[in-house]
Amino acid sequence: xxxxxxxxxxxxxxxxxxxxxxGLVVFVILVAIMFLCSRHISMKPGKGQNFLxxxxxxxxGILKGxxxxxxxxxxxxxxxxxxxxxxxxxxxxxxxxxxxxxVTLVRSPTSDPIVTLTFSLxxxxxxxxxxxxxxxxxxxxxxxxxxxxxxxxxxxxxxxTDFLTLGLRIFGVVFSGEMLLxxxxxxxxxxxxxxxxxxxxxxxIWQGFSVFLGAIQAxxxxxLSTVYIAKGLGEE
Amino acid sequence: xxxxxxxxxxxxxxxxxxxxxxxILMWLVKLMAWKPITKMMQDRSDKISxxxxxxxxxxxxxxxxxxxxxxxxxxxxxxxxxxxxxxxxNGQKEHDNIVSQAQEDANRVKVNAQKDIEQERKxxxxxxxxxxxxxxxxxxxxxxxKELSANDQKALIxxxxxxxxx
Numbered sequence: 001x002x003x004x005x006x007x008x009x010x011x012x013x014x015x016x017x018x019x020x021x022x023g024l025v026v027f028v029i030l031v032a033i034m035f036l037c038s039r040h041i042s043m044k045p046g047k048g049q050n051f052l053x054x055x056x057x058x059x060x061g062i063l064k065g066x067x068x069x070x071x072x073x074x075x076x077x078x079x080x081x082x083x084x085x086x087x088x089x090x091x092x093x094x095x096x097x098x099x100x101x102x103v104t105l106v107r108s109p110t111s112d113p114i115v116t117l118t119f120s121l122x123x124x125x126x127x128x129x130x131x132x133x134x135x136x137x138x139x140x141x142x143x144x145x146x147x148x149x150x151x152x153x154x155x156x157x158x159x160x161t162d163f164l165t166l167g168l169r170i171f172g173v174v175f176s177g178e179m180l181l182x183x184x185x186x187x188x189x190x191x192x193x194x195x196x197x198x199x200x201x202x203x204x205i206w207q208g209f210s211v212f213l214g215a216i217q218a219x220x221x222x223x224l225s226t227v228y229i230a231k232g233l234g235e236e
Numbered sequence: 237x238x239x240x241x242x243x244x245x246x247x248x249x250x251x252x253x254x255x256x257x258x259x260i261l262m263w264l265v266k267l268m269a270w271k272p273i274t275k276m277m278q279d280r281s282d283k284i285s286x287x288x289x290x291x292x293x294x295x296x297x298x299x300x301x302x303x304x305x306x307x308x309x310x311x312x313x314x315x316x317x318x319x320x321x322x323x324x325x326n327g328q329k330e331h332d333n334i335v336s337q338a339q340e341d342a343n344r345v346k347v348n349a350q351k352d353i354e355q356e357r358k359x360x361x362x363x364x365x366x367x368x369x370x371x372x373x374x375x376x377x378x379x380x381x382k383e384l385s386a387n388d389q390k391a392l393i394x395x396x397x398x399x400x401x402x
Contacts, residue, residue, distance in 0.1 A: 015249035023250075027257050031264055038269040041276050043283065052273050077270050081262045109254070118251040122258070 022109040025096070026088050033084075059083050062222050066230040071130075075229060078126065082119065083222045086110060086170065090214025093178045094207050110217075111175040113168060120167030123225040124159065127232030134233050143234060166224055170217045177210040365400070372396055 037048030045053055059079040063072045093108030109115045131140040144155040181203065188199040376389050 015253065019250045020253055023254055023257050027261055030261060031268075034265050034269040038273060041272045043276065043280055045276075049273065049276075052269055053277060056270070056273060056277070076274070077262060077266055080270065081258070081265050084265075085258065085261065112250070114250045115254055118254045119258075121251075122255065 016112070016114070018104045018107060019109060019112055019115060021098075021105050022089075022092060022107055023115070025106055026085065026092055026109055029088055029092075030084055055084065056080055059222060062219070063226050065223070066226050067233070071233065075126075075130075075226070079222050079226065082123075082225065083218050086119070086218035086221055087215055089115070090170070090174050090217055091211050093174070094181065094210050094214070097178075097182075108174050108178055110170055111178050113171045113175075116171040117163070117167035119221070120163050123166065123228055124163045126225075127228045130229055131232035131234065140232075140234075162224075162228055166221065166228070170221050173213050173217050174210075177206070177213060180206055181210070365397075368396065368400055 034052070037052045039048065040046055041049055056076070060072060060076055062083075063075055063079050067075065089108055089110040091108070092106070093111055096106050097104070098106040128140075131143070134140075135143075144152045146155075184199055184203050184206065188195050188202070372393050376393065379389070379392075
């Protein structure tokens with residue numbers, strides 16, 4: 001963010017250290033949560049199982065809002081993991097921000113547009129593949145010619161804007177949230193004295209609000225992904 | 237800040253890393269949580285619908301059994317009252333028979349007794365008549381011996397007999 005980001009080269013590609021480390025942290029947190037909550041699965045659910053079932057019901061509910069029932073199972077896992085990953089990513093930077101020698105190591109992965117655009121691109125690709133799988137190449141790409149042939153310009157452009165807005169919306173919210181946290185912390189608290197005391201409740205309030213925003217953004221991202229997939233399937 | 241978004245400086249590596257990470261995460265979640273939990277949710281909903289069905293079934297069965305039992309109860313009640321009324325009418329009939337038999341017997345005994353008494357009386361009267369006649373003749377013969385006319389004798393006997401008939 002404000003601090004420098006270090007990059008390294010691997011197999012001829014440039015990697016951002018902060019993104020890699022933060023991504024791994026999110027990965028480990030999610031695997032741990034899923035592992036711990038899915039022990040002792042039984043007909044009468046325990047705490048962890050209840051939590052996961054609630055989450056699965058929640059994401060399946062999002063899917064059922066726009067997809068036909070027989071398609072829900074095919075995208076249930078994607079929506080579930082996407083929601084969990086985005087929510088943890090959005091909130092990670094609110095509580096853990098690690099810098100070393102002025103180089104940011106851990107922050108919200110979703111405060112980098114490359115990460116959010118990656119997920120947005122994944123969703124758009126899934127929508128395309130789902131459309132082709134269901135309708136076949138010919139009928140799927142014919143949909144771009146509706147309602148008029150000239151509309152193909154609008155439709156292709158719409159795909160591109162969908163891709164950008166989907167990714168940049170979540171990035172903007174998380175990035176600005178983290179930015180404000182950092183401003184409160186560095187500029188306000190650094191003045192010391194009464195400012196430091198005032199900074200603490202502000203920081204707490206903004207953290208709470210950002211958790212709320214992070215959840216909303218993850219929900220919106222999954223909802224819009226579902227809508228785009230439904231559109232790809234020809235379910236207007 | 238956004239300098240790395242400029243094409244050429246975009247870190248493709250990060251994208252690739254996140255896609256690989258996400259795929260592995262999806263696989264792990266599917267293995268650990270998604271599959272068993274969705275299966276359990278499905279099983280549970282199946283079980284619940286089964287339970288509802290079987291509950292409905294046993295409810296109707298219970299209702300049927302209760303109705304059957306009620307019918308049997310009613311039937312046995314009817315049977316019992318039939319048996320009682322039959323026994324009562326049998327007893328009444330028996331009672332009537334015995335009473336009428338006894339009445340008949342008593343009447344017969346009474347009639348026989350009256351007949352016997354009448355016979356006895358008649359016999360006694362006849363005997364007495366004979367005896368009186370014999371006695372009269374004897375007395376008459378004794379009186380005749382004291383010169384009694386035949387007419388006086390006859391009148392005497394008749395008056396005796398008349399006196400007996402009264």
